[in-house]
Amino acid sequence: MNLFESLKYATRSILTNKMRSLLTMLGIVIGIGSVIMITSIGSGSQSQISGEFDKIGANTMTISLKDFVDLDIGKGLTFTDVDFLKMHSEVNYATPIYYSGGAKLKLKKPGETKYATIYGVNGDYPYIEHLEMKYGRFINDDDDKTRRKLAIIYDNVAVKIFGREDSIGQEISVKTENGNQKLTVIGVVKNPMADFEGMLGDNIPTMVMIPIRTAHQIFGTDQIQQISLSVKDINKLNDTALELNKMLEMKHKVKDKFSVTTSLKNLEQVNKVLSTITAFVSFVAGISLLVGGIGVMNIMLVTVTERTREIGIRKSLGATKKDILIQFLTEAVIITLVGGIMGMLLGYIGGTLVGSLIKIVPKVSLMAVTITVTVSSLVGIIFGVYPAVRAARLDPIEALRYE
């Protein structure tokens, strides 16, 4: 019996028990569907994050202290370090950063506040972070030196405080650990994390950028927690990072004190975390595939018992063990394969639905499709082989006598 004949007979007997076949397929549909849904959202968010990194430029790095104790005893980074690093021919922008979280930003509604991080930076900051200026201007050196009480805020935060984006000249009120501060808005930038609002909701960090020396004055410190900088040639990013670290170590006459993190490293880490999460959740979803496979085996065993007499008849007419084996195996594989394809479609639809809720475009790769088809066929073979072998081994005389 050739393959075409086997397919014909298998399809026929599957269609004879439509309801049963459909229910059996359902296990596979759910298993494959959930794996596809999760992986498509996983790789969708991965490519979105990579895209985001590309947009803001992956040519940046941050330098900080390995041990923050150094910061408190006055052995940290300094303003001269920033100027020193800028002397390197690869560095095009650099800013010292002093940040303080936990500040409360007064919103439009009386009594309502929002947590924000105060970011003390210099005029290079928007170029490093590729911030998009929507209204007004950014901080300049003059603002910094004279410690003006100015602030740059995000567009979406402006809406929450003033009810509109253009809020130049307005005053914001920030409650910090060192008392209430009134700052005048001189610039509104597009929130660079806006695309993740769907995923993170209100958890998007809110930053209020102010001149670093103003920040130092407010918080009564001269600490610089980190230096952010961008390089001209992204291909030399890692080499430059090593060189800058060496320069700083020479300047401070220390070893192994600074930690230099490039944006590529960050991207790698984010991707690694996402891959791990995706793999783990897929594994859990994969268990439902296993359960589906057991369902297929169960039904195939029932089918073999029900059709014992048919097997006897076929054998008496000249069917070999192989013919019978292939017949039942084909049935199992058709069930799982059709279930797999249905699951794939359903998973894609589910991924699109969930994706539209969290603003992620799910991605189903050719790889995922290939794996789905292979896995569902394999499930059919693995869980179909035992019932099929049982069918093939039936003694024709016994089988013919079966009522």
Added chain:
Amino acid sequence: MIIEVRNIKKIYKTGSIEVLALNDVSFSVEQGEFLAIMGQSGSGKSTMMNLLGCLDRPTVGDYILQGTNVSTLDDRQLAQVRNKKIGFVFQSFNLLPRLSALENVELPMVYAGIKAKERKEKALMVLSKVGLENRVHHKPNELSGGQKQRVAIARSLVNNPAIILADEPTGNLDSRSSYEILDIFESLNNEGVTVIMVTHEPDIAERTKRIISFFDGKVVKDQVS
């Protein structure tokens, strides 16, 4: 000689108990014979039928079918012998319920690897030979008992087998249908087909040309009528 059975013994083992179903049976059948194997239940006639049909192998002895010693063949080869050299007709018809009459008749040719077009032509030919040319697309449950058995006979003929083995072929039929079926066997035999029929009814066996009677696993009578 189309069949030669030499000193066959068949022993069934159930646990520690051995049952001697056939005890030193020998006979031969010539091409074109029409014979009945008779006996009561437990006489060994069904065992003989299973052996002749290559559904089973003898414990001792040789069964030579058209020059091939079937006793020494493996499962796959036995399946091929069943497919090409033996046509079964059963008491309970044993048609596949989901297939039409035509498809049931095509089935042995499917396992013989014959192409679809040729299968259909041959199946239609044998179906018209048993007078069912107007019922080819009917399912078994749309056919009467006599018609079902005629489909089964058509199926048994379709690969041009060496012998047709009929196991109580009229057992589930009324007397009129029974005579029709026997008429078909008779006319097939007149065309030169070897027909072996297993039965316990003497009046059915009367219609054949030779009766081999079994009792207690042995041939007790072998007479030409």
